[in-house]
Amino acid sequence: MKRNCSVTPAQLGGLYASLCAVSLGVAGFLWSQGAMLVLPFAVLELVAVGAAFLVYARHAADSERIRLLDGRLVVEQETAGRVKRSEFVRDWVQIEPHGGDGLMIEVRGGGQTVRLGRFLRPELRPVLVREIRQALRGA
The missing domain is CATH 2.30.29.30 (Pleckstrin-homology domain (PH domain)/Phosphotyrosine-binding domain (PTB))
Structure with missing residues (x-):
């Protein structure tokens, strides 16, 4: 009996990498336009999402x-x-x-x-x- 998971850990890693690329791309553009606080908050958001994805991935193969x-x-x-x-x-x-x-x-x-x-x-x-x-x- 296995946990019913719709996304494998490898797929989740790909999704997270694409999310990082888009989020950091937008935050970097806004930072270059003078919005200095956007980039730190984007990094904080990605760390939080990454931690949640890591917890999910650890239990995906239970x-x-x-x-x-x-x-x-x-x-x-x-x-x-x-x-x-x-x-x-x-x-x-x-x-x-x-x-x-x-x-x-x-x-x-x-x-x-x-x-x-x-x-x-x-x-x-x-x-x-x-x-x-x-x-x-x-x-």
Whole structure:
């Protein structure tokens, strides 16, 4: 399961570069015409937009991966480039909806708990719970 992003980080970088070129071009022209404060404010604006784009780009590749490997349920969660991996023994794992109304999916076993489903629509989370339970029984 991945985050639904309409713009990739590379596309965002291209958009930001073109925004910088246009904004600094206009600000440079106005600065040459005597409007001295336009250029510093344009630079400040571009720094703020760049920071927002950077935050977006860091989380654009966030994902959750669920796999059955050698009798284990393996859950990998990637957030801002960091991967958290949790392994559960297939026979001892419990899969439950957490928080009612299908808010999140809770995977428990062996003293650890992981919550899944950040990137799924709430109405699809019960379907995922059924599919994981089926895979655990049939594996």
